[in-house]
Amino acid sequence: MKLPFIPPKPPPLDRIRKDVTQNEVWKSIFRHSYQDNQRNRALQIVDNVFLHLHPVRVTRHATNYAFTWGMGGTTFLLFIVLTITGVILMFYYRPTEAFAYNDMKALMNDVSFGPFLRNMHRWSAHLMVITVMLHMFRVFLTGSYKPPRQFNWGIGVILLLLTFLLSFTGYLLPWDQLAIWAVTVGTNMARSVPLQGSEGPFSNYLGLRPDNDIRFILLGGTQVGEPTLLRFYVGHCIFLPFIAATLMAVHFWRVRKDGGISGPVVDTKASAGAKFIAEKMSIARLGQIAGKTTTNGNGKAAPAKAPVKSLADAVQAASPNPATEATIAAKSAPAAGTNASTGAAPVTAPAGTAGKPLPPWLKKT
Amino acid sequence: MEGLHNFLKILTQPDNVPIIIMMVSVLGYGWLGVKQARRNDREGIFEATQSDKVQTWPYLVKVEFLMTIGIMIMLTVWSITINAPLEEPANPTLTPNPSKAPWYFLGLQEMLVYFDPWIAGVMLPTFILIGLIVVPYIDINPKGNGYYTLKERPFSIAVFSIGFLILWVALIVLGTFMRGPGWYFFWPWEFWDTHRVVALTNVDFFEKFGIASKNVDGSFNLLQVLLGGVMVISFLVGIPMFIWEKYKEKKPVLREMGVIRYAITAALFMMMVGLPIKMLLRLALNIKYVWVFGVGHDLFFNI
Numbered sequence: 001m002k003l004p005f006i007p008p009k010p011p012p013l014d015r016i017r018k019d020v021t022q023n024e025v026w027k028s029i030f031r032h033s034y035q036d037n038q039r040n041r042a043l044q045i046v047d048n049v050f051l052h053l054h055p056v057r058v059t060r061h062a063t064n065y066a067f068t069w070g071m072g073g074t075t076f077l078l079f080i081v082l083t084i085t086g087v088i089l090m091f092y093y094r095p096t097e098a099f100a101y102n103d104m105k106a107l108m109n110d111v112s113f114g115p116f117l118r119n120m121h122r123w124s125a126h127l128m129v130i131t132v133m134l135h136m137f138r139v140f141l142t143g144s145y146k147p148p149r150q151f152n153w154g155i156g157v158i159l160l161l162l163t164f165l166l167s168f169t170g171y172l173l174p175w176d177q178l179a180i181w182a183v184t185v186g187t188n189m190a191r192s193v194p195l196q197g198s199e200g201p202f203s204n205y206l207g208l209r210p211d212n213d214i215r216f217i218l219l220g221g222t223q224v225g226e227p228t229l230l231r232f233y234v235g236h237c238i239f240l241p242f243i244a245a246t247l248m249a250v251h252f253w254r255v256r257k258d259g260g261i262s263g264p265v266v267d268t269k270a271s272a273g274a275k276f277i278a279e280k281m282s283i284a285r286l287g288q289i290a291g292k293t294t295t296n297g298n299g300k301a302a303p304a305k306a307p308v309k310s311l312a313d314a315v316q317a318a319s320p321n322p323a324t325e326a327t328i329a330a331k332s333a334p335a336a337g338t339n340a341s342t343g344a345a346p347v348t349a350p351a352g353t354a355g356k357p358l359p360p361w362l363k364k365t
Numbered sequence: 366m367e368g369l370h371n372f373l374k375i376l377t378q379p380d381n382v383p384i385i386i387m388m389v390s391v392l393g394y395g396w397l398g399v400k401q402a403r404r405n406d407r408e409g410i411f412e413a414t415q416s417d418k419v420q421t422w423p424y425l426v427k428v429e430f431l432m433t434i435g436i437m438i439m440l441t442v443w444s445i446t447i448n449a450p451l452e453e454p455a456n457p458t459l460t461p462n463p464s465k466a467p468w469y470f471l472g473l474q475e476m477l478v479y480f481d482p483w484i485a486g487v488m489l490p491t492f493i494l495i496g497l498i499v500v501p502y503i504d505i506n507p508k509g510n511g512y513y514t515l516k517e518r519p520f521s522i523a524v525f526s527i528g529f530l531i532l533w534v535a536l537i538v539l540g541t542f543m544r545g546p547g548w549y550f551f552w553p554w555e556f557w558d559t560h561r562v563v564a565l566t567n568v569d570f571f572e573k574f575g576i577a578s579k580n581v582d583g584s585f586n587l588l589q590v591l592l593g594g595v596m597v598i599s600f601l602v603g604i605p606m607f608i609w610e611k612y613k614e615k616k617p618v619l620r621e622m623g624v625i626r627y628a629i630t631a632a633l634f635m636m637m638v639g640l641p642i643k644m645l646l647r648l649a650l651n652i653k654y655v656w657v658f659g660v661g662h663d664l665f666f667n668i
Contacts (some may be wrong), residue, residue: 038420041420041421041422041423042420042422045421045422045426051421051422051426052424054421055420055421056420056421057418057419057620058418058419058421058424058425059415059416059417059418059419060416060417060418060419060424061411061412061415061416062417062425063419063424063427063428064415064424065428065432066397066401067401067412069394069514070429070432071396071666073429073432074432074436077432077436078435078436081437081440092629101454103454103521104401104451105451108448114445114643115444115448115449116445118449119443119444119445119447119448119449120440120441120447122442122449123382123383123440123443123444123447123449124440124492125381126383126386127383127384127436127601128441129383129388129469130383130386130387130390132393133387133391133529133533134390135397136392136529137398137529138394140522140525140529141398141402141513141522142398142509142511142512143508143509143510143512143518143521144474144510145500145504145516146501146502146504146507146509146510146511147501147510149501150501150502153498153500153501154498154501157494157497157498160497161494165467166455167467167469168467168470171467171559174451175454175455176450176452176453176454176455177452177453177454177455177461178380178450178452179455179466180455180456180457181460181461181465182465182466182467184464185464185465185466185474186466186467186470188482188486189473189482190486191482191484192482192483193480193483193485193487194483194487194488197487198484199482199483199663200483200484200487200663201663201664201665202663202664203663204661204663205661205663215403225457225459234485242450245606256386262510262511263413263415263511263512264394264410264412264413264415264510264511264512265510266418274417278393279606304563311380329613338555
């Protein structure tokens with residue numbers, strides 16, 4: 001005998017959802033609904049203290065991983081990972097000669113998830129050095145340090161240095177052979193600083209000795225010892241992260257103020273449509289100049305009056321587009337550069353575009 | 366065989382894993398950048414067609430979220446599988462051989478072979494930082510702002526790539542994998558012999574021509590000081606001045622730069638190319654210094 005199939009009664013999802021969301025507590029936390037519409041997408045960014053680092057809208061190429069490599073964001077992520085794991089590690093570590101190494105041993109052998117915690121801290125630190133370098137490489141390759149982002153590039157260089165210093169001060173803390181000798185090799189350089197190190201130029205005239213030079217200030221002694229451990233510990237956990245976080249705030253703020261994630265500098269209202277029309281018009285205009293120029297009284301070439309045939313022609317007749325003019329100028333005289341300080345260098349069509357078929361993405365638009 | 370085994374051991378040391386990651390990622394991402402640059406140079410700037418606006422939620426947040434997940438998975442797997450090194454307790458009386466700085470400073474440590482510490486360890490790193498910071502102010506080429514290109518700014522890309530890929534990344538790799546005990550050079554197939562004895566055959570440049578660097582009483586040989594000084598100063602200052610004088614009329618880019626920008630650029634550039642030249646002189650021709658000179662007791666120009 002076959003039993004008839006009785007479908008289970010669906011749970012009253014709508015009622016549950018209503019009960020959960022239609023009350024004062026929920027509404028006090030979440031200020032908008034999750035219905036997918038433009039307004040909620042914008043509020044999602046604006047109403048969230050962490051996400052509102054972003055603008056509500058970004059250029060399309062800023063979401064292209066191949067363009068940004070995601071290295072700036074990854075570096076920030078690693079900084080957060082390092083802060084969290086680092087703070088937890090501080091519970092298990094005392095920066096003194098008597099305890100430091102034993103605490104590391106205890107961390108690796110006795111503490112639950114101790115090795116995992118320490119490994120994640122160390123590997124994140126190494127990875128952060130790599131991602132910072134790659135971020136710099138990408139920013140250079142795309143010329144993103146150019147106006148108006150010159151100052152932010154400088155901040156970035158300081159942040160690169162701070163990343164090295166953070167990693168270097170952390171290197172000493174395990175207090176094993178690897179740590180003290182790597183730091184000894186590194187800090188020996190301070191002996192040779194001109195005017196400040198005991199073995200640097202002019203040290204004799206200034207009476208610099210190993211016990212009163214800049215290395216002594218750095219190490220708190222004439223060799224890497226307990227005072228060095230404490231200095232590096234405080235520098236690693238408080239001083240350098242504080243400076244780095246402050247400069248990161250400036251760095252991110254300047255990214256926003258300088259126009260978001262860098263992109264081609266277009267001197268029209270940056271949009272694909274404007275760009276497309278500019279390209280079309282420049283090609284049309286070039287053809288015009290090449291074919292139908294007449295000479296006016298001053299001996300200068302002037303474009304012939306052609307009957308208005310297309311939209312592009314109409315736009316051109318109404319307002320000579322600066323992008324078009326600049327494109328033509330760049331084509332006829334490659335050396336004529338735009339003023340660098342204005343930062344409004346027009347994007348020129350690549351040499352030889354005129355007459356050639358357009359690339360596929362331009363055709364599609 | 367023993368040597369290769371030794372090399373594999375160094376290659377797979379936990380702290381050297383990041384260097385492998387650095388090599389692979391620098392090459393991979395570099396290739397990605399060059400690919401886009403060539404496409405832009407060939408077919409027009411792709412990014413310019415992508416400059417319409419999209420909403421950050423979800424288009425950008427999605428990418429960041431996936432990246433976060435990816436990095437966290439990578440870190441978790443890495444942290445479970447490989448333990449951070451913890452060696453013997455610190456012992457100031459027992460110096461390991463070789464003693465190496467953290468891996469990201471090994472390029473700087475490598476420079477110590479070729480110059481005095483105050484030059485290699487202090488002045489050159491300072492110039493690297495200053496040079497990086499002034500890059501936007503000396504590069505006045507308005508093209509290539511915000512997109513990948515090789516054609517529109519070949520010089521700046523070439524200089525930065527050589528500096529980053531060879532003088533920074535490659536020197537780190539060299540310092541990690543090929544500098545063994547006594548900071549001697551070892552090929553990957555050579556065993557890191559702590560007791561290796563290397564004959565000191567390096568001589569100063571002018572000693573090759575029979576001009577001693579120092580007199581018998583230890584004072585500097587004036588002829589060598591003069592010749593070496595002329596050589597070093599004409600390299601650092603003379604060549605840039607010659608180029609300026611010869612080409613300032615012909616090359617509009619020099620006029621646009623102006624003499625101050627040009628001087629800063631040229632000084633930094635000559636110092637940068639000076640490093641590989643000195644490395645080549647030392648490694649290939651066993652030349653110790655080109656100019657041996659000192660003022661007073663503590664200011665030495667051993668270049």
